[in-house]
Amino acid sequence: MTDKRLTTSWGAPVGDNQNSLTAGSRGPTLIQDVHLLEKLAHFNRERVPERVVHAKGAGAHGYFEVTNDVSKYTKAAFLSEVGKKTDMFIRFSTVAGELGSADTVRDPRGFAVKFYTEEGNYDLVGNNTPVFFIRDAIKFPDFIHTQKRHPQTHLKNPDAVWDFWSLSPESLHQVTILMSDRGIPATLRNMHGFGSHTFKWVNEKGEGYWVKYHFKTQQGVKNMDPAVAAKIAGEHPDYHTEDLFNAIENGDFPEWKLYVQIMPLEDANTYRFDPFDVTKVWSQKDYPLIEVGRMVLNRNPENYFAEVEQATFSPGTLVPGIDVSPDKMLQGRLFAYHDAHRYRVGANHQALPINRARNEVNNYQRDGQMRFDNNGGSGVYYEPNSLNGPKEDPSSKIAPFEVSGEADSVGYDENDHYTQPGDLYRLMTEDEKTRLVQNFVDAMKPVTRKEILEREVGHIYKADKEWGQRVADGLGISIPTVTAN
Structure with a gap:
């Protein structure tokens, strides 16, 4: 088996990959060692920005x-x-x-x-x-800001997490699943x-x-x-x-x-x-x-x-x-x-x-960083054209759909945020309920502001009174009067 020859990124053979090119045994290192410079420069750029969410x-x-x-x-x-x-x-x-x-x-x-x-x-x-x-x-x-780190302490911030959730009651269904087994x-x-x-x-x-x-x-x-x-x-x-x-x-x-x-x-x-x-x-x-x-x-x-x-x-x-x-x-x-x-x-x-798609890709998008294919070659680069370039396929148009209403910043018409989380709680076994309550309590204990705890417990109580009372008891707080009534 023939040994593979180490090369630079431009394909030239590397004569020494263990020692930098220096002026004598003590140096200094010479800037003409382009192989060294290329290795260090590439190493500095090996990481693309991590995903804002779903990084791991x-x-x-x-x-x-x-x-x-x-x-x-x-x-x-x-x-x-x-x-x-x-x-x-x-x-x-x-x-x-x-x-x-x-x-x-x-x-x-x-x-x-x-x-x-x-x-x-x-x-x-x-x-x-x-x-x-x-x-x-x-x-x-x-929402994602609350899941990230505090801008001063650079620590995770339970106050932010639960403040946002308690002010966004639509989150209760997902939070319930998150706190479940x-x-x-x-x-x-x-x-x-x-x-x-x-x-x-x-x-x-x-x-x-x-x-x-x-x-x-x-x-x-x-x-x-x-x-x-x-x-x-x-x-x-x-x-x-x-x-x-x-x-x-x-x-x-x-x-x-x-x-x-x-x-x-x-x-x-x-x-x-x-x-x-x-x-x-x-x-x-x-x-x-x-x-x-x-x-x-x-x-x-x-x-x-x-x-x-x-x-x-x-x-x-x-x-x-x-x-x-x-x-x-x-x-x-x-x-x-x-x-x-x-x-x-x-x-x-x-x-x-x-x-990359497994079928042929044909479009008029050109250039940009890291364009490593033939960039469309010498083919036509605009549309419409009379040069037999790729054309749209009417059979692939989306199915028409009706829209109506006035342009405005409006929410959903329905705001029942409690029925489905409550139903989910009531479907659980007693052991599952106990673990759910404990997970809520453990996650909320680090919160320093009592009004946040009371607000979130109020939402849980509206979903199921027993569930809300158990979380309140675990946190050592009372059900807010306005909720209990």
């Missing part, structure tokens, strides 16, 4: 296989027939922590899937929870995934349906005791990352089954909860789960940075047959995610191997 993550390759005919609901080609397989890549992540944070913290987990379909890439960018903390993207920067999954393989938002499927006839995605783990849901999680966080902060890698490396390929809930378009006007409100779920009694297919992870990345860190996902990466809904949070994400990648990885992030 793990990824894997696999495939998605259709197991049930859903073609009457969507014309998406990768879902067109039973048995059809599509390559995919998934990235799991925590939300609030930095790149070096621990895997086993109490936090939602990102669940972002990229399908490499014959009609372009389709990204389903969700979480391991079916709901979210807020329902309008205008609140997202403020499922707030710390045992492994990334032992948790469900959700698209969370409402999306729209459109079939070949142009008929539309509202849809919710549910990925059900076939390894079974398993969670981690908070004390064990804290111990592992200190001793092995990359526990979930290693577990996923080792499972796949050992041939124990994790699998999820994908189900959807389908709602006729007209039901959105009469359903008892706004179906576009991401802080709410649809009852599975009203809209039962319909099997779609299975996702299998069977290959680890060869290079973490190239594949996991440079992977970019956006709910706006869509294919024909799949569209969005009026969900206000989703609408904001359509811009924010693509824009985050343009800032973090570059304007040409979609051309990177991990993100």
Whole structure:
């Protein structure tokens, strides 16, 4: 076997990679040692900015296989027939922590899937929870600020976290899930995934349906005791990352089954909860789960940075047959995610191997940093043109939808933030309730302002009186009079 020759980034052979070029044995180092300069300069630039959220993550390759005919609901080609397989890549992540944070913290987990379909890439960018903390993207920067560090102390700030949540009662449903047993999954393989938002499927006839995605783990849901999680966080902060890698490396390929809930378009006007409100779920009694297919992870990345860190996902990466809904949070994400990648990885992030579509890509986007393909060559670079350049395909236009109303800054019409969290609490066993209450108490004890505690307890009490009283007792405070009445 012939040894590989070490070269510079421009391909010239390196004569000495152990010693700098110096004036004599003691130096000084000479600026003409361009190999040294290139190594140091590249090293200074090896880190792209970490993600503002979902910074810590793990990824894997696999495939998605259709197991049930859903073609009457969507014309998406990768879902067109039973048995059809599509390559995919998934990235799991925590939300609030930095790149070096621990895997086993109490936090939602990102669940972002990229399908490499014959009609372009389709990204389903969700979480391991079916709901979210807020329902309008205008609140997202403020919410994430509360999860980050105090600008003076540079410490996490429980006052900010609970102040925001107590002033945003729509968060209670997600906070309840976060404080439940499922707030710390045992492994990334032992948790469900959700698209969370409402999306729209459109079939070949142009008929539309509202849809919710549910990925059900076939390894079974398993969670981690908070004390064990804290111990592992200190001793092995990359526990979930290693577990996923080792499972796949050992041939124990994790699998999820994908189900959807389908709602006729007209039901959105009469359903008892706004179906576009991401802080709410649809009852599975009203809209039962319909099997779609299975996702299998069977290959680890060869290079973490190239594949996991440079992977970019956006709910706006869509294919024909799949569209969005009026969900206000989703609408904001359509811009924010693509824009985050343009800032973090570059304007040409979609051309990177991990993100590039498997079908031919033809457009008039040119230039920009890190343009490493042929940049369109000598081909036509504007449109319309008479030079046989790429043209739009009218059959791929989105299905028309009706809009109405006056332009204004308005919220959702419905503001019942308590029924679903209360129902969730009442579905729990007594042991689950006890752990939930204790997790709330433990998380809220560091809060220094009593009015924040009282405000949050007031929301819990409105969801379920017993639950609210138990949290209040654990914190040693009273139920606010205005709430109790």
